[in-house]
Structures are given as C-alpha cells and as structure tokens.
Amino acid sequence: MNRRKGKNTFWIMMMILMLIITAGFLVVFIVRIISLGAPVLSWKFIVEPPREAMTEGGIFPALMGTFLLTALAMIFALPSGIFTAIWLTHYGKPQWLVNILHIIINTMAGIPSIIFGLFGMAIFVNLLGFKVSLLSGSLTLAILALPVIINNTEQAIHSVPADFSEASLALGATTRQTISKVVFPAALPNILTGAIISVGRVAGETAPIMFTAATFYSRSLPHSLQDEVMALPYHIYALMTEGTHPESQVPIAYGTALVLLILVILIDATAIIIRSYMRKKRQW
Amino acid sequence: MNRKILLLTLILSLTTLIAFAKTTITCSGSTTVLPIAQATAEAFMDGHPDINISIRGGGSGVGIAALINGTIDIACSSRPMKSKEITQAKSKGIEPIPYAIALDGIAVVVHPSNSISNLTIKQLKDIYTGKIKNWNELGGPNLPIVVISRDVSSGTFEVFNERVMAGAKVSSSAQLLASNNAVTTTVSTTPGAIGYAGLGFVSSKVKSVAIEKIIPSEQTVKDGTYKLARKLYMYTNGKAKGAVSQYIAFIQSPQGQKIVEKQGFISLN
Amino acid sequence: MKGIKEKTFQAIAYIASLLTAVCLIAIIYGIFYDGLPLFKFISWKDFLFTNNWYPVYSPPGFGAWALIMGSFYVTLGALIIALPLSLGSAIFISEIASPGLREIAKPVIELLAGIPSVVYGLFGIAFLAPLIRQWFSLDTGLNLFTSSLILGIMVIPIICSISEDAMSSVPHSIREASLALGATKSETIFKAVIPAAKKGIIGSILLGFGRAIGETMVVLMVAGGAAQIPKSIFEPVRPMTSTIAAEMGETIMGDLHYNALFALAIVLLIITFFSNLITEIVFRPKRQK
Numbered sequence: 001m002n003r004r005k006g007k008n009t010f011w012i013m014m015m016i017l018m019l020i021i022t023a024g025f026l027v028v029f030i031v032r033i034i035s036l037g038a039p040v041l042s043w044k045f046i047v048e049p050p051r052e053a054m055t056e057g058g059i060f061p062a063l064m065g066t067f068l069l070t071a072l073a074m075i076f077a078l079p080s081g082i083f084t085a086i087w088l089t090h091y092g093k094p095q096w097l098v099n100i101l102h103i104i105i106n107t108m109a110g111i112p113s114i115i116f117g118l119f120g121m122a123i124f125v126n127l128l129g130f131k132v133s134l135l136s137g138s139l140t141l142a143i144l145a146l147p148v149i150i151n152n153t154e155q156a157i158h159s160v161p162a163d164f165s166e167a168s169l170a171l172g173a174t175t176r177q178t179i180s181k182v183v184f185p186a187a188l189p190n191i192l193t194g195a196i197i198s199v200g201r202v203a204g205e206t207a208p209i210m211f212t213a214a215t216f217y218s219r220s221l222p223h224s225l226q227d228e229v230m231a232l233p234y235h236i237y238a239l240m241t242e243g244t245h246p247e248s249q250v251p252i253a254y255g256t257a258l259v260l261l262i263l264v265i266l267i268d269a270t271a272i273i274i275r276s277y278m279r280k281k282r283q284w
Numbered sequence: 285m286n287r288k289i290l291l292l293t294l295i296l297s298l299t300t301l302i303a304f305a306k307t308t309i310t311c312s313g314s315t316t317v318l319p320i321a322q323a324t325a326e327a328f329m330d331g332h333p334d335i336n337i338s339i340r341g342g343g344s345g346v347g348i349a350a351l352i353n354g355t356i357d358i359a360c361s362s363r364p365m366k367s368k369e370i371t372q373a374k375s376k377g378i379e380p381i382p383y384a385i386a387l388d389g390i391a392v393v394v395h396p397s398n399s400i401s402n403l404t405i406k407q408l409k410d411i412y413t414g415k416i417k418n419w420n421e422l423g424g425p426n427l428p429i430v431v432i433s434r435d436v437s438s439g440t441f442e443v444f445n446e447r448v449m450a451g452a453k454v455s456s457s458a459q460l461l462a463s464n465n466a467v468t469t470t471v472s473t474t475p476g477a478i479g480y481a482g483l484g485f486v487s488s489k490v491k492s493v494a495i496e497k498i499i500p501s502e503q504t505v506k507d508g509t510y511k512l513a514r515k516l517y518m519y520t521n522g523k524a525k526g527a528v529s530q531y532i533a534f535i536q537s538p539q540g541q542k543i544v545e546k547q548g549f550i551s552l553n
Numbered sequence: 554m555k556g557i558k559e560k561t562f563q564a565i566a567y568i569a570s571l572l573t574a575v576c577l578i579a580i581i582y583g584i585f586y587d588g589l590p591l592f593k594f595i596s597w598k599d600f601l602f603t604n605n606w607y608p609v610y611s612p613p614g615f616g617a618w619a620l621i622m623g624s625f626y627v628t629l630g631a632l633i634i635a636l637p638l639s640l641g642s643a644i645f646i647s648e649i650a651s652p653g654l655r656e657i658a659k660p661v662i663e664l665l666a667g668i669p670s671v672v673y674g675l676f677g678i679a680f681l682a683p684l685i686r687q688w689f690s691l692d693t694g695l696n697l698f699t700s701s702l703i704l705g706i707m708v709i710p711i712i713c714s715i716s717e718d719a720m721s722s723v724p725h726s727i728r729e730a731s732l733a734l735g736a737t738k739s740e741t742i743f744k745a746v747i748p749a750a751k752k753g754i755i756g757s758i759l760l761g762f763g764r765a766i767g768e769t770m771v772v773l774m775v776a777g778g779a780a781q782i783p784k785s786i787f788e789p790v791r792p793m794t795s796t797i798a799a800e801m802g803e804t805i806m807g808d809l810h811y812n813a814l815f816a817l818a819i820v821l822l823i824i825t826f827f828s829n830l831i832t833e834i835v836f837r838p839k840r841q842k
Contacts (some may be wrong), residue, residue: 008737015649018641025638025706026661026665032680033672053322053547083569091563101570104577106833110825111580112767114794115818118801119580122587122815126806131355132310132340143576150573176562197667204669207769207794211802217322218338219329220306228310228338234672234769240678240774242321242341244461244485250679257672268667272660345609345803352805372805430692435778436609436810437803453607456619459693459789460778462799473683474692 030261037258040251046259049219054239055248059256064221065134065229070203071211072138072225073145078195080108080142081149086184088150089157090175109147114207116144121211135225137213144208145198152194156187189278196271200264206233216242232260305526313347313360314342314439316482317516319547320386321360324535327543331534335527341463344439351519352378357528359519362439362482363446369418369552382517384534387550389500390444390512393468393490395475400424402494405511408448408552411478414455419476431458432467432479438463443514444480478514483511484548502550517547584822588815591615600816606780608800610812615813617793619780621820622791626783627772628765630701633709635761639712646713647720648728648742651710659717666710682775691787693777695805698786700776702767708761715760719753720746741808748824752835759832763825769794793817 009157084101092098120140130136160183168178184191206214214234222229236253243249287337311321318341325337331548347359350423352373365373365380365508373380392408401420403411411429433454445451447480461467467479472489479490483500488494492500495511502511524532534540541551591600595615603616646658681703682694719819723746731741747754777789778799804811 004737004740010752011739011742012649013583015645017643018638022638022709027711029676029706030672032688034675036786051326052758053319053326067616076667080569080572083566084573087563087566087570091566102572103579104574107822107826108577108580110763110829112769112821114767114769114797114801114812116580118797118814118818119799122806123579123583125355126353129354131349134310143580146573146576147428147595174556174559176559184735200667203670206665206669206671207798215310215338215340216318217325217340219326220336223306227308230342233669236671236675237774238341240675241461241466242315242318243465244322244471246306246465249732249792253675253679257675260669261672262681264667265664268664269660272663277814342802349803349805367817369805413662428692435799437800451610453610456604456781457779457788459695460791460799462782470693470695476692518711 019180033257033261037252037254037256040255041258045255050217054217054252055242055245059230059232059235059252059259061218061221062230062232062235062256063259065214066233066263067230068134068222068229069138069141069209069231070199072134073141073202074086074199076139076142077145077149077198081146082153082191084146085150085153085157086179089154090179090183101202105147106148107150108138111142113205116140117208117210119143120208121260125212131226132211132215132228133215133226134213134222134229135233137209137229140208141202141205144205145202146200147148148198148201149195152198153191154188155188156194157183160186187209188229189275189282192278193271193275196267196274200271203267204233204235204264205261206231210237214238232256232263240268295550306336308336309357309531310338310340310355311347311358311360311472311518312342312350312356312361313358314344314467314516315341316344316362316388316440316484317344317360317385317518318463319484320516320535320544320549323543323547324540325448325531327344328531328534332527332530335531337531339375343435343437343462344442345437348380348519351380352376354378356523357520358532360518361517362514363442364515364517365519379522380519381521381523382519383532383536384515385518386516386541386544387505387531387552388514388516389505389510389550390480390514391483391486392480392494392512393471393480393486393492393502394478395471396491397475398424398427398491400493401491402497404496405433405448408495409450409452410515412449412454412458413452414457427476430474430477431455432470432474432477433458433460434467434480435460435462440480440482444513445450483550486548505550510540560812584815584818588812588817588819591809591812591816593811594809601820604780604782606796608813613809613813615809615816617817617820619782620791620793620796620817622782622822623776623780623790624766624794626697626790627700627704627776627792628762630786631696631704631765632762634702634705635708635712636758636764638753639757640716641762642709643713643716643720644742644747646662647717648738648746659714662710662714662717666714668707670707670768670770671774673703673707675771677775693789695775695777695789696787697776697783697790698777700772700790701786703771703775704765706763707768707771708765711764712757712761715757716750716754719757720752722753723749734753756832756836759828763828763832766792766824766828767794767821769798773798776815794819 045058047060049061051057123128124136165178168182214231215228216238236256239249239253321339344361350356351359464481464485467481468485468490471477471479498504498510500510505513602618604618605614606617609616682699685699686694727745731745773795774794779789780791783790
C-alpha cells in the first residue's frame with residue numbers, strides 16, 4: 001500500500017513539475033519580450049513612421065497596415081464564411097456536396113500558412129496582376145481565415161438546441177426567418193467569439209503576407225488597395241533577418257513584438273470575456 | 285453587428301487615407317542595396333513630399349523576379365542580370381534597363397579572434413566546397429570551419445559564385461542566410477565562421493581578410509585590383525521615367541553618392 | 554410557397570458556399586497545376602528521395618529528401634518536448650488542480666495558443682539561440698535542437714488545451730468508481746481517466762503534429778537554413794516550409810524552380826490531408842457515442 005502511495009505522490013509531483021516547467025518557459029518568454037520591448041515603447045513609437053534607416057522613429061505604418069489587412073480580410077471572409085455555414089446547416093442538399101465541402105474545409109483548416117502565401121502570390125500578385133498590395137494580401141488572409149470561420153459558425157449553430165428551430169418552424173416561420181430571428185441570435189456569442197479569435201490569428205500571420213502585401217519600409221500610409229503595406233509581424237521578421245543596423249533595430253523588433261502581443265492578447269481576451277458573459281446570460 | 289462596425293471603421297479610415305494621394309515608387313531586391321535604398325529614399329522623400337517610396341528586400345533574385353513578373357517599379361540588384369533572365373523578361377514584354385548606383389567590394393569576413401589574414405581565391409573555393417575543413421590546414425587555429433553563405437535569391441552569392449566558386453557547389457553543410465547582416469552577425473558570434481558580405485556591412489565586429497593579398501577598400505575597388513569588386517544596380521522596365529527617374533537621378537547625384545558613402549559603400553566616381 | 558425573401562436568402566447562402574468551394578478547390582487545383590510540371594524534369598522518386606537541392610545551379614537539382622526529413626525531424630523534436638509537458642500540465646489542470654486554479658489556467662492557455670509564431674521566432678533567434686550556442690559551445694545556436702525547442706513550446710497550448718478538454722469531459726462516475734475501489738489518485742488518472750479520454754488525447758497530438766509540421770516563421774528564423782540531413786541535433790536543418798518561404802520570392806512564374814516549390818507544397822498538402830484523415834477517424838467514433 002505504501003508503494004502505491006509512493007507512486008501516487010511521485011506521479012503527482014511529476015505533473016506539478018511538468019506544469020512548472022511549462023509555465024517557466026512561457027514566463028521567461030513573455031518576460032523577455034516585455035523587458036526588451038517595453039523600453040522602446042512610447043506614444044511616439046506608436047504614432048510615428050520609422051526614420052533614419054529604421055533606427056529611430058516608430059511603427060505607425062506597420063500598425064495601420066496590420067489593421068487594414070485584417071479589417072479587409074474579415075470583410076471578405078466573414079460574410080462568405082457565415083453564409084456558407086448557414087447553407088451547410090440549413091439548406092445543404094445534395095448530401096454528397098455537403099460532405100465534399102466538409103472534407104475540403106477541414107483539409108484547408110490544417111494547411112500550412114505558407115502555402116496560402118504561395119498560392120496568393122501565384123494567383124493574386126502574378127496571375128491576376130494585383131501586384132504586391134493590400135488587395136492581394138487581404139484576399140490571401142481571407143482564404144486562410146475562411147475554413148476556421150465556417151467550422152466555428154457551424155459548431156455554434158449546432159450548439160443551439162434543436163427545439164428552438166423546431167418551435168419556430170412549427171409556429172409557421174420560414175427557414176429564413178428561423179435562421180435570422182431565432183438560430184443566429186442564439187448562436188451569435190459563439191460566432192462572435194470565433195470571429196474575434198480569427199481576427200487575432202489573421203493579425204499575427206506573417207507567411208501569407210510575406211510576398212503578397214508586405215513591404216520593409218514605406219513612409220506614408222497606403223492610400224489605395226493597390227499599395228504595399230508595412231505590417232507588424234512582417235516588420236519583426238524583416239528587422240531580424242534583413243535589418244541593416246541591428247544594434248538599434250533589435251530593440252525595435254522587440255518593441256514591435258510587444259505591441260503585436262498586446263494587440264493579439266487584447267483581441268483574444270475580449271473574445272473570451274464576451275463568451276463567458278454570454279454564457280452566463282444564456283437561458284438554456 | 286460587428287460586421288457593420290468593421291465596415292464603418294474601414295470606410296472612415298479609407299476616406300482619411302484617400303485625402304493624402306501620392307505617387308508611389310515600389311522598389312525591391314538586394315539586401316546589399318537595401319541600406320542605400322532606404323537612406324536615399326528618406327532623403328529624397330524629405331525633398332519630395334508628394335512622392336512615397338516603398339522598399340522591400342528579399343535578395344537580388346526576388347527583385348529581378350518581381351521586375352520580370354511586372355509587379356515592381358525598381359529592382360535593386362547587387363549583380364548584373366543574367367542573359368537567361370533578360371530573355372525571360374523580354375518574353376514577358378519587360379525591357380530591363382540597368383542603372384549603376386554605387387560600387388561595392390564583397391568582403392570576406394572571419395571572427396576577430398581568427399589569426400588568418402589572407403586567402404587566395406583557390407583556398408576560398410576549397411573552404412566553400414568543403415574540401416578544407418579546419419582552419420589549421422591554412423595555418424590558422426585548430427578550429428573547424430563554419431561555412432556561412434547566402435541563400436538562392438542573393439545577388440551577393442551570385443557574384444561570389446561566379447568569381448570564386450566558378451560553378452562548383454557550395455558544401456551542403458553551409459548555412460544559407462537571408463541577408464548581409466545575418467552573415468556578419470553570425471560570423472561575429474561564431475569563432476570558426478567565415479562569410480562574405482558587402483563592404484557596407486563590415487564593422488569592427490568582424491575581421492575582413494585580404495584576398496590575394498589585396499584588402500577591399502575604396503582604392504582597390506575603384507581601380508579594380510580587388511578581385512571581388514562589383515557594381516550595384518537598379519533595374520527598371522524600359523528607360524526610367526517620372527518619379528522613378530527623379531529618384532535614380534538623385535541617388536547618382538553628388539548628394540546621393542554622399543549618402544552611399546555614409547552607408548559604407550563606394551561612390552561611382 | 555417560397556417567397557422572394559426566402560429564395561434570395563437561400564440563394565445568397567448557396568452562392569457563398571459555392572464561392573468557398575471554388576476558392577478552396579482553386580488552391581488544391583492551383584498547387585497541383587503548378588507543381589506537377591516539375592515531374593517532367595525529374596521523377597517523383599528522385600524528388601522525394603535524393604538529397605540534391607540546388608535549384609539555381611545549371612543544371613538544377615531538385616532532390617528534396619533533406620528538406621522533407623528536416624520537416625519530420627523538427628516536428629518529432631517538437632513533439633518529444635511538447636508531449637510530456639503538455640500532457641503533464643493537462644493532467645494537472647484537469648485532475649489535480651483546484652477549480653479556482655482551473656478557472657485561471659484555461660483562459661491563460663487559450664491566450665497562449667494565440668501568440669503569433671513570428672514572436673516565438675524572435676525569441677528564438679534573438680535570445681534562445683545565442684544562449685544555446687554558449688551553453689553547449691556550438692558553432693551556431695540556429696539548429697535542429699533550438700527550433701524543436703521553440704516549436705515544442707508553441708505546440709504545448711494546443712495539445713494541453715484539447716487533452717484537458719478530453720479529460721475533463723470524462724464522466725465523474727468513472728473517477729468515483731475507481732477511487733471507491735481503492736485506487737490512488739494517480740492510478741485513477743492513468744488507468745481510468747486517460748484510457749477514457751484516449752481519443753481526445755490522440756486527436757490533440759495529431760493536431761499538434763499538424764501545427765508543427767506546417768509552421769514556417771519559427772523554422773525560417775531559427776532552424777539554420779542548411780539543406781542537409783543533420784548528423785547531430787545541434788546542426789542546422791531546412792524544413793520544407795522554410796525552403797518555400799525563403800525561395801518563393803525569387804522564382805519567376807512558370808520556371809522550374811517555381812514548379813519545384815509547388816511540388817514541395819504538394820508534399821505538405823498530402824501530409825496534412827492524411828494527418829487530418831487520421832484525426833477524423835480518431836475523433837469520429839467518439840461523436841457517434
């Protein structure tokens with residue numbers, strides 16, 4: 001019995017150890033980024049463009065670029081994704097089409113992001129002639145986000161109890177009315193959460209924009225869909241691998257990483273908070 | 285709901301942006317030319333607030349490919365275009381015109397603690413093919429040689445390949461890095477390393493070795509005695525016009541060439 | 554009788570689905586369309602199994618063995634590091650931690666899963682790699698070991714979160730029964746809970762695998778960039794993803810190098826597809842329960 005108790009304690013200790021090591025890694029990681037990034041951060045850092053061969057100044061164009069890329073990508077992806085999910089869950093006929101679509105969507109959800117970038121470069125930049133631009137980049141990001149949005153919306157719709165739509169239909173409502181007035185509002189919190197998390201993911205992606213939208217240095221903000229944009233994640237990468245004056249640029253890279261991190265964490269935290277708030281309000 | 289908010293925000297930001305219409309020049313390619321492009325672009329934009337210049341790196345190969353694909357205004361290149369590339373360009377309706385904007389010498393660098401100070405082209409080649417594996421084979425310290433090279437898009441690599449390797453393959457254990465800076469940073473922190481980079485990237489963190497007893501300098505590059513001297517180019521589709529030709533003319537002007545020298549490279553004259 | 558509004562709504566949904574289908578099929582089609590021409594120049598056997606990646610030489614070499622192995626080595630290394638840590642943490646959070654701790658831990662893990670990969674890459678190249686170079690007196694810290702380490706850390710939140718979900722959905726009755734029979738906590742965990750959550754745990758590992766093998770930025774910045782089969786874990790490698798990222802910019806539409814990179818994409822697509830398929834099979838019986 002004591003042996004078993006000993007084993008028990010041993011394993012519990014091991015689990016705690018695993019957690020501590022994991023937490024340890026992550027703490028070192030976050031602390032490092034904060035400690036090296038925070039000194040660089042200032043109001044000027046956020047609102048000024050880079051100066052003196054990117055050794056001074058700020059990252060405002062990159063911030064704007066990320067914002068625009070993400071916003072456009074969502075504008076392209078959200079309506080298409082949500083409506084696709086609606087079709088799949090409420091109108092899907094014939095069944096084989098639904099199944100094939102599901103297989104394709106699931107495969108796409110797992111594809112490495114660089115392949116989207118490669119595809120985006122081949123089709124949007126070269127074939128369609130959109131060049132390296134906000135348009136090419138956001139289309140590429142939209143396709144990247146699409147499978148995740150569809151899966152998430154479908155799950156959200158499925159989690160609404162069937163009684164709701166059955167009751168609605170029994171009362172004589174059409175499918176459309178059932179969806180727009182009963183199912184969708186009920187599924188909204190989860191759909192919203194998923195959409196917000198997609199925003200966070202898209203904002204942090206580098207590979208898809210490397211050759212479809214991103215530029216290393218540009219002073220003014222993009223004024224049309226055809227302009228190249230700076231972007232936060234690409235800025236970090238470019239400074240570290242192509243930077244011309246590492247002594248001053250490595251800290252800027254850390255600062256940019258910190259800004260990106262804060263942005264993504266704020267976005268994800270918002271999603272999590274909305275989700276738990278809506279869960280508490282939920283009446284079923 | 286949040287879709288509407290997003291849409292609204294986007295329209296608002298787009299309207300504010302459209303108010304500031306500008307001509308844009310897009311430039312991409314060599315990481316060697318990058319510091320020159322950036323510094324001259326900043327000076328040029330200070331003098332021409334209605335023109336915006338957007339610069340990307342990626343390597344000479346990337347710039348040239350973009351020019352051939354028709355997606356860029358200026359391709360920065362640290363090597364002349366190959367005839368195969370020119371044929372490809374012409375077949376796509378692109379007419380590449382070179383503009384020399386600076387001179388450069390590819391410096392071969394080692395760690396400051398390395399005692400070696402001269403290499404022949406043959407020794408350099410043998411190091412990069414992996415034939416010579418240890419510094420003591422050359423009279424240096426007993427340290428395995430860590431070969432640092434550049435990846436496929438590098439113009440610097442192409443010039444090095446042509447003048448030193450003469451087509452022989454670089455050893456597969458060589459590390460292929462993405463930029464001049466990555467090379468010098470790695471060499472500066474790795475005692476057994478050897479690498480090559482444009483003159484503007486050589487700092488006190490690394491030691492530059494003489495090639496065939498010649499040290500790269502403004503003198504030896506200009507008079508051609510340094511074996512790895514080269515010109516740096518900007519390629520355009522057809523003769524440069526408008527804002528693009530203004531920008532290139534600026535770089536070639538005395539003011540622009542001063543900026544070239546400040547970045548550590550060598551002026552054209 | 555379907556009114557106009559009904560028909561329009563349904564039509565919009567249908568068009569959206571077609572659009573999605575077209576986009577996604579276009580990607581698969583495009584990858585094959587641009588990748589298959591490579592095999593007129595080199596046999597697929599040579600492509601997959603020879604180690605001769607010299608795309609810009611004349612004549613060019615497209616043997617991708619070292620690249621494919623690079624991807625697998627890095628992924629394997631990442632899983633070796635991630636599995637004990639994430640499973641251990643998941644077990645702790647699900648079975649041992651107090652409800653209060655669990656409330657904090659779960660959202661934190663979700664947040665960590667959202668950290669962009671380029672930030673991990675920055676940490677790797679600027680901090681971890683020089684450190685490892687010093688600690689082990691290596692030539693370079695940019696190698697298989699460092700990139701596996703960072704990749705492993707990146708994958709931990711995914712495996713941990715999903716495994717924890719699987720374990721906490723195991724009905725309490727199973728735990729209570731085990732404890733009632735006299736088992737210790739750890740015996741309950743290993744002999745009752747984990748087997749019951751087996752499918753979810755395996756699924757999470759597969760997801761982690763998929764994430765690791767498809768990761769680009771971390772390996773691009775940290776793995777070193779030498780297209781070789783490493784003779785030790787401290788040597789640089791070059792997985793398929795970073796090869797594509799590093800070389801795609803300089804390819805000209807339609808030339809052989811371009812085709813070769815798409816051929817690599819085909820390989821990645823096939824690996825992802827099978828990994829997904831296996832995950833589906835693992836997860837599906839669970840749903841039918």
